[in-house]
Amino acid sequence: MNNDELKKLMSGIAVVIDDSLEKNGTAKSDKIGKIVEKIKDQEIPLYIENEIPSDLTCNNLLRSASFVLLDWKLWSDDSSELESKGIQDNIDFLIRAKSHFIPVFIFTNEDPEDIKDEICPHGLYDKEHVGKNFIFIERKSDLTEGEGDLFGLINNWINKNASVYTLKAWEQAFYEAKRNLFSSMYEKSPSWPKVFWSSYKKDGADPSSSMVNLINNNILARMETDIFADRVLSKRPYAIGSEDIKSVLEGASFIKDLPDSDIRSGDLFKCEKEYLINIRADCDCLPRGKNKTVDSIELFCLKGKPLGNNKVKDLYNMGHFNERVWQSIVFGVNGGETIEFDHRNLIKKPFSELKNKRVGRLIHPYITRIQQRYAFFLQRQGLPRIPEEAIDMDTKK
DSSP: HHHHHHHHOOOOOOEEEOTTTTTSSSSHHHHHHHHHHHHHHTTTEEESSSOOOOOOHHHHHHHHHEEEOOOOOOOOOOOOHHHHHHHHHHHHHHHHHHTTOOOOOESSSOHHHHHHHHGGGTTTTSSSSSGOOOOEEEEEEGGGGGGGHHHHHHHHHHHHOOHHHHHHHHHHHHHHHHHHHHHHHHHTTTTHHHHHHHHHHHHOHHHHHHHHOOOOOOHHHHOOOOOOOOHHTTTOOOOOOOHHHHHHHHHHEEEEEOOOOOOTTTTTEEEETEEEEEEOOGGGGSOOTOOGGGGOOOEEEEEEEEEEHHHHHEEETTTTOOTTTEEEEEEEEEEEEEEEEEEEEEHHHHHHGGGGEEEEEEEEEEEEHHHHHHHHHHTOOOOOOOOGGGOOOGOOO
16 A cells, blocks of 8 residues: 555554654654654654653553554663563553554664564564564664665555554544544534433433444444455465464454443353353343342343254354254354254343353344344244155155
8 A cells, every 4th residue: 555545544643652762853863763754754643752651641642543663672771670670661561552452663773583582471472473463573774774664664564464454444434434423413413412311211221321322323324334455355474274263253253351230132151061141132131220230130041052063063054054943053152162042941030140150242143143033933833744755755866
């Protein structure tokens, strides 16, 4: 992609942390000075710091950062004590950046291999699969000599890192949809949230979750969908094994980190060797009334049992599973298990009995499919069997 496309994709603040920089951007070193000038030339907003920012500043900064340029050696004294603290501060910062999914470009005068050795034990760098990393490590001299400049390296790295590219492209579309929604609603009335909030309360619905659903649905309806380039996402810089694919599929359908008081359809509970999955509608999984608590909410659950690999292979058919009308099969959740849920026995239990057994949540549209199949099972009409004699079995192909 050209520089204009790159600037659009990496919109946000460029964060530069280097002890040779002053706040006004002047540098003691020509190398870092040239890097800063290149960023300014591209008219990218710039935040400069000569040390690792405080925790509060870090969190606020990383929410708005497009990418980070980090000088590895931020300590001037060569004492082992300062070096040890400086390395730990860098590692803590990288862990925060990873949690915000911000790409970090470490440009240093040190040996890049030494830095990789420091950060690898913390799960911050994979030497075998460089394309998996969110950290790019390069000597400063490589950014000021020849054609290997800053934006060329960033461009090449993004094109090889599908996760970063996808995030940045999605963020652009999301921002435009969000801006469109809130500006258009503000023009209709600055008090539009109060209108819906009051309506939800009168309906007896939870106003906060209803407002979230309203905003999410409207943003989704406004989002442009043709935003990803085949030339980037069709490339595979390293082989993707079956275990990686299973893990990715689980990540797209099943989430584990849930608020203790949040109950929804799809909540999955493990009770010894069997599973229970809540299929009750989200709107009925909210505490209502003065004396109602989260613990007292009654869940409608279907029983499930894990299937062995041989059974999974037997039922697999062209990307789906052969299911009876009384069953729903979910592939690869809770550590890769495939679970068969039985529609024939609905179990009602208060959340208080199950909350300590919750292992995660099956999200939409996967839980929606189970709800729909269960509804069809309840309303099915039994038909008489077709006699085998009516079928010419001898001539079947």
